[in-house]
Amino acid sequence: MDVDVGLVAQRDNERAQELAATIAEAIDDGTASVVVDEATGAAIDRPAVPVAAMSERDLVVSIGGDGTLLFVAREVGETPVLGVNLGEVGFLNAVAPADAVTVVTDLVADLRAGEDRPGRTLARLQATGDDWALEPALNEVVVHGPRRGHGGGATVEIRVDGDRYTESHADGVLVATPTGSTAYNLSEGGPLVHPTAEALVVTQMAAPESMPPLVVDRDATLSLRVTDAETAYAISDGRNRRELSPPATVSVSIADEPVRLVGPQVNFFDGLEKLE
Structure with missing residues (x-):
């Protein structure tokens, strides 16, 4: 052929x-x-x-x-x-x-x-809202406030399959695949994940009172609800971006492709x- x-x-x-x-x-x-x-x-x-x-x-x-x-x-x-x-x-x-x-x-x-x-x-990640979807991410999906640093964060509540994990004011929250664990996730203090692991990593970014990074099953659905900010962003692999108007919720799960x-x-x- x-x-x-x-x-x-x-x-x-x-x-x-x-x-x-x-x-x-x-x-x-x-x-x-x-x-x-x-x-x-x-x-x-x-x-x-x-x-x-x-x-x-x-x-x-x-x-x-x-x-x-x-x-x-x-x-x-x-x-x-x-x-x-x-x-x-x-x-x-x-x-x-x-x-x-x-x-x-x-x-x-x-x-x-x-x-x-x-x-x-x-595996890739799919981030969606009420009427939008970002291009799938091979490394990570990030949800953050209007900007990084002092005065630029947002309050983000994290839920895993509907159950509340934590809520904190932070620069943002990062969800990474095993592939992306060595990239942005690692620079934000997240763990390394072996590429064969069927898992996702949830890492808070510069939260004053943060919980440890959380490793969840790859089939989990993560819900990131953003409040206490005039604007926020959902970003796929640092490239595809969606502006949010808090309060807003971003769902992150494994993409089909x-x-x-x-x-x-x-x-x-x-x-x-x-x-x-």
Whole structure:
């Protein structure tokens, strides 16, 4: 069978663009259809499409850091993604640049033969209100007041499956997946969670009288009710934002569509050694 592959290189990264060109040349043998993202296409003169249009392909290769893969995952939904790591830590991108051509070539051959692809599924979070929904988050959903810091917080009540956990005035509250436990959650004092754990983490942000971070079952529904602020925000992965008019309630639960990572996987503990 023919295999349709999309390549996305980190924006304005010449090294990523050159690697995309090398991979494209290696797999473009008449049995694989290869397209790149629009910025890369202009740089290396290859057929290009918007990243969102790659959602119908058999495989998308993300070349860059974890931020690039987060962007790709938002755009392509459940389409399998392989991450090539040009960043520092790389909790999501397992493939070294030197191994990229071999790994992608082997994966395309497996796809062509109809063989199972090794990998894992990563849960995403869905934040919703009365009449809105944010794009699913791979790392975290944050609900906070008008701004961080003195005088900028809000009172947030946290409920888990309808049961009240705590209520406190704070900068905000963060709900993270295991994938996101090493990101914003960690900087706010939340725990590390092994990527295979079926759990979510709830962490208060700079609350004067805070409860400890709470680990709940991944199938729990979290309710964050915001009061005592003129305005507040719900934010998905630091990118998609919804302004709130308190009192307002944000529900957070597992999204219907996960992210599918294929190919070699990152050793979680090796990644931890690279954290500052």
